[in-house]
Amino acid sequence: MSEQYRVVLTTTDSAEEAEELGRGIVEQRLAACMQIVGPIRSIYRWEETIQNGQEWQCWIKTTTDCIERLTDFIKIHHSYDVPEIVVLDITGGSPEYLSWVLAETRPSST
DSSP: OGGGEEEEEEEESSHHHHHHHHHHHHHTTSOSEEEEEEEEEEEEEETTEEEEEEEEEEEEEEEGGGHHHHHHHHHHHOSSSSOOOEEEEOOOOOHHHHHHHHHHTSOOOO
């Protein structure tokens, strides 16, 4: 059962962008929820320079069948040229919570 559930990670450069991205993702039912953690410190190489910056990490709870549309949404609505999009398997969890994730990523019945 749990093989159909995923967590997608991305980061943004502001809390406001993270909130806007999360609202759009949840409104489009591409995920059941998104948790925003931050600020965090990120150190990475970009365009041949070591960067050290503040970011907000986004934990997006979704299902396998939403991954492609979610990835497209992030790429379109993200301010980064190459946004982080990492997909992690959920290998277990509360059956009630996972059922909620599944229900919230399905078309609305209203």
